[in-house]
Amino acid sequence: MKEMVTGKEPFVRIIKRDVPSKKDQVIPRVLAILAALVVDALFIFFVTGLNPFAVYGVMFQGTFGTSIRFSWALRDLVTLLCIGIALAPAFKMRFWNVGAEGQVLMGALATALCMVYLGGALPTALLLVVMCLASLLAGALWGWIPAFFKAKWNTNETLFTLMMNYVATSIVACATNIMRGQASSLGKLNMGTQAGWFPSLLGQRYNINIIVVTLVMFLMFFYLKYSKQGYEISVVGESENTARYVGIRVKRVLMRTMCISGAICGLCGFLIVAGKDQTISTNTAGGNGFTAIIVAWMAKFNPFYMALISFLLVFLSRGASEIASAYGLNDFAVDIITGIILFFLLGCEFFIQYRLVFREKTRKEAQ
């Protein structure tokens, strides 16, 4: 009588979880890091033949080895974080701004131009203010252009912002060539006068960068969470139809938000040129504009989580280069080590959202 007809229960089924509790969100992530460290250890031991613990130690040294390394790490952290914060309002509005790289470059260029052409003409404090405003404006313009086209002709913002990066790179290449004149390279700007360089504050070279970005982080948090404009951004992002229904001017919000997003990217360019490099090249943004996309997404657009993620990424990348130089490993091996950690961290997001149910043998026997 217990004759089975057709079909078999599937081996594994994927089931979406309810809202995961705090515990269910933290434990998988911790496990993921541990698992990544174990897999990394196996890789290090069997492929490179090194002692994994020693390698991890060196990696740790990359950020925490000396106070100067730590300050470098902080400097890189705030650069990345600043762009992540810039992307947050755009992404929250579901506007895929992948043009941070270009917006940073334009801000940096505006800063450099001010340093070169106004360097001797203005007192230091005023010069810094002018540089800052110029960078904000340049970045805002670079963010506004794709938003305008999107609002007017519904162009695809992902492609548009991406292509604007290449335009920005070319403009910067052209401008640096003009600025360097007959010299073989541009070198540090205003090397003699140091006009437009950030002074060191409390004995630390990068303190101004850190303070400015921390301030921006808090401002962005409150802007998104408590301001009327921040509220409009959420509504537009969640449902453009609802936004129209309540009479939010969607196009205006689009352009305004991208101006803000671009302006903060531009500000980041200012911090890089005035506070870190004191020069400009096509590599000034250094890929941070793309890495920041990961930062913004992993943090779900919360500026404070962004700080954590930025730290993790900077820690990994500084650790990686430390390993590479200490053991003479090639870059690929190091990339694999950091890649494994990122892979596990991103992969565990799936298990936070879903759970797997395997076929139970027992239920058939029970019948």
Added chain:
Amino acid sequence: MEYAVQLKHVTKTFGKVVANKDVSLDVRYGEILSLLGENGSGKTTLMNMLSGIYYPDSGQIFVEGKQVEISAPKDAYALGIGMVHQHFKLVDVFTATENIALGLDKKEKFDQKAVKAKAAAICEKYHFELNLDQKVYEMSVSQKQTLEIVKVLYRGARILILDEPTAVLTPQETEKLFQVIRNMRRDGKSVIIITHKLHEVLEISDRVAILRRGEYIGTVDTKDATESSLTEMMVGEKVELNIDRTEPVNPKKRLSIQNLTVYSREGVKILDDVSFDAFGGEILGIAGVSGNGQKELLEAIAGLQPAAKGSKVRFFGEDQEKPVELLGKSPKQIRDAGIHLAFVPEDRLGMGLVGSMGMIENMMLKSYENGHSFLTDRKTPRELAEQIKEELHVVTPSIQTPVSRLSGGNVQKVLVGREIASSPIVLMTAYAVRGLDINTSYTIYHLLGEQKEKGVAVIYVGEDLDVLLELCDRILVLCGGKVNGIVDGRTTTKEDVGMRMTNLKKGATRQ
């Protein structure tokens, strides 16, 4: 071998939500069984397990006396089980015959002529009216549904499941559908109809099985059942199924729509020269097969839909001599002009509310701009949210919980509550009770009645003719974007409204 299908102790959960709990159900050969229950009571889930879309967590299924495992739709077909879903699964650019041939066993030689001949025989046998050479995109909703049923029969289904088949049909089409269902029963097929319309249950089925919140309540013979006994089993308590319709008091003209014409983005005429007035203190019903311009009509009034030249939508405020033109104004401009126009749109979570936000933030949608501060005021919306939660008995873990996680009825209470709180002069609702349980539906009818008594001009776009006839003072029938008559809700008949919904009269009446 007495039963065609038997479900024994079937349980299915999604996360923490129990969709079906220990459900046992028998279906006989040659009977029409209604599966009755409110939205969210697990009817569709249960049937999806029969048709291989879901797999039960526990419990057994017997088909024609044999225990079976159905883990894919093709297993269900092999067992002679076919389901017609609420949302049709057809390829628009294919003909009826091609759609029937689609997905047939690949081992068979593909012979369209043979397919067509066999399908034609099925149509003949059960009296389906279907043109097998017609492309799906040229078909009406009821023709598409017929095609779906023929498709299922073609595959040799002996057990048919129809998920809310009458939801999209006019009374006349429903009658036709019932006739073919009876023909199928005569042929010995078992038909399961998922529904929540009581009078249809009583009309068509032999037995009624009732589910409530995922649990099986019982099966009764239709001849022993009444509307109120079934409602009681469905809801779990006695429900008063009356709508109070008071006489309109002192009707004042509030809206005057003249020659309203709206084109879609593709340039198709959606509304064609629509004219009517709406008065305070009355409920104006708008009937029509869905997609005949109802949505565009309300959206044009609300400032969301541009209208063609020559159209007029005028609002009459306190000063009846000075109407305000609404066309060309955005929703914000309408609000800023002090015109209290409330609108409960059809797409609750996609337009009226933001699903990922809690009640407080959804209250803010209409008021966030108030005040001069750069920051939003959260105190007033919080109080409003608390008040609506209290007064309308919104079931939610907290007013911070994203509204998309609430049940359909509670979502609608949040939306209607917010719109009524703006003390409207005109209140427009589109399909305000779609998908809601009986209790909530009646709560909404009462709320609309209250607004009417307060002197609000209520416009009610509905699909259930019985309700339209009971609730509304006047009923405007839209057909093909034209006004096909405005009838008195107290004296008209269901048949009259049904006819007007489908057959455009020559020189359609203008008021």
